[in-house]
Amino acid sequence: MSIFFAAINRFLYFCITMTVSIIIVNYNTLHVLKPCLDSIIEHTIGIDYEIIVVDNGSTDGSIEVLSQDNRITLIQTGENLGFGKANNKGLEQAKGKYILFLNSDTLLRNNAIKIFYDFAEQYQGKLGALGGILEDRQGNKIHSYGQFPKMSNDMQKYLWTPILKGFRIYRQPTIEYPEQWMKVDYITGADLFVRREVLNECGAFHPAFFMYCEESEMEHRFNLHGYDNVLLNGPRIIHLEGEGGKDGKSSRFIRDTYRQQKSEYIYFKLTEPHWKYFLYRTIHPVLRLTVWLNPNVSFADKWKFTKQLYVSIIL
Template sequence: MLRETLGPPPRQPGGDVTSAPLLSVLLVSWNTREQTRQCLESLASTADPDLDYEVVAVDNGSSDGSADLLAGQPRVRLIRNKHNNGFAAAVNQAYRRANGQLILLLTSDIRLHPGALSRMVDHLRERPDVAGVSPLYLNPDGTFQQHYVQQPSFAATIALVTALRRLPGFRQALHRFQMRGEDFSRPRQLASGSCVLLRRAVLGQQTIFDETFPVYWNDAILARQLDQAGHELWMLPDAMVTHSRGASCRLLGPTIRFRHLLGSLVGYLRMTQPRHRLPVFRAVLLADHLVKRLFGRSVPLGLGDLLAALRGDVGPLPDGDTRDWVVLFSRTRWSADGHPTVLGQLAPGQRLLFVDPPGRRPRWRCEVSPIGSAAWHAVAPTALPLGDSVPLVNWINRRIAAGALRDWLDRHAGARLLRLDDERARPVLGRLGEDELLPAGAPRPMERSGRG
């Protein structure tokens, strides 16, 4: 009955119409093995026994065994990419191999609750005027997750990436974009690209996302295109999922991540705003960058990366090793004999960057060398003599060292987890673009949950 209501299944070239499933799940994987396993388990447990569905998965060159996990799963047809082609391109790859008349876009950091998928499918059956539905998002602790946004105003785009968000007018525009204080207890028109069920009939024949937006803003462009075509997207509060949020994106590291965010935002403005507004946006971003540097504030991008992003150049996506960096500032110099426990504290999926304290004599070179396969030893620059024995000298030396190490980390993907075993290293806080400050001296302080 459901298939008759939704219309006949699509005919694939050379395929058998009767073999086409009702639902195709498009899943993209990149170094999130454990989240991918949990996502597939939740899908299998929440799908009704009579629901005919397939999973078309694309692995973007993972190095953590994600592809092998997917290859061994029932219902999964796997496409293995040798390199990280980006989220949008991978979704389009999966879409071209999908046979279903309903398309579920699903990221690996989603876990479906019982009944969520059925509720979404039923809504499309009951409402032929609706093009797609999304669920209600919950945090891993069960609390509501504010994961919905509207199409941003020009003021909201500026507030999103500059310090002007502190000014009342820009702050209000940003809050409207983020839909703060809105009522999500009832069905309403909005959607999220992390988990959205779409009718194939409203999509293109070969692509879903614009691949010039590899990671960010591709779902905003899709929602805008569907809205302009008169199609409605809805959120259903009684269809719930748990969202770990950013499982793959955090592996990019802060510099690559922000360059993609900003570069794609420039592309979004180019498509949606009058031409005169883009130069204004660029000027505001440059001024924000220069003022922050003048007052010694941390900036997400160096000037070269910023200028490239403002041209709309998002840069390449990383391949290879994407393990988290645990950056350890120690009070003593590295010694293979003196630090045997440091490497033992690393959790799976982590690597160590051990940073020596400033030396007694000035040196201007930053040297980073590997220690086996899981650790690197950094000797950062020492700008002034006396190392870190004089507070002002220590402050200067540590800030310069942090800048040099950030330049090195910017060329190596992975989230940055900062641990200070030396209280005198506190001047580096915020200078590495770190994702998290880890406690010093705690048992297995670098263990993280939710990683494969």
């Protein structure tokens, strides 16, 4: 009798679980989401998976189209919760042993999910987040990983780099990419492959973030729990950065820059001692005034950003 019940339990387990849950957040990105879904279906073989799309209150007809797509599970939030909170909503319904957080503006070009899975199963150590080397449409390598936010990095990025560019003596640093794989601080949020057990232990995206830095903070927690974040050469994923939104370039730059700044404040508040957080809140707005050196941003947007910048010191 015990053998019978064991067999039933095993059958039920495989009925309600699967290997990979792919979670995609959508906010008015139907024009890129549809090709993304098609690329997953086309290239993913040899592994069972589900696709969960979390719609953040889109108004571009996404709901009408996605509700008719039987390839996906659709979750409607009714409002724009931001990137991390929406992913957490998808995680609540995910059945996979592994979770792939995937941007809607990505395209799979090979059996990337199976490659992620095979590496994760064979990794000798504690694996936290796993991601691939992202490409643009032309096949050029683009932002795929980074260092955890630090004040010294901001000094370099927002102060010394603009000055050196102004004197035309700036040299673009060489970005390292592995022949096979390498440990990094964090994997970009466009393609995060994580074992469900790691998320259960360390927690998923912190609800304080709306957009930007949420993956850095989560993967910082992975590190604190002894897990490695790894960049893997093998999966081929195109990231169509900037094609998800339709605002003007100048306005989008200011909006995204301000959101990133707010998220960096939250990151430092969650990860650093109080005195470091206070110092960062004091120095950082001064560094960001280098936006006035950017010729691609309109005067009106520069002025709007500057006002937001100094209000943020008080709030």
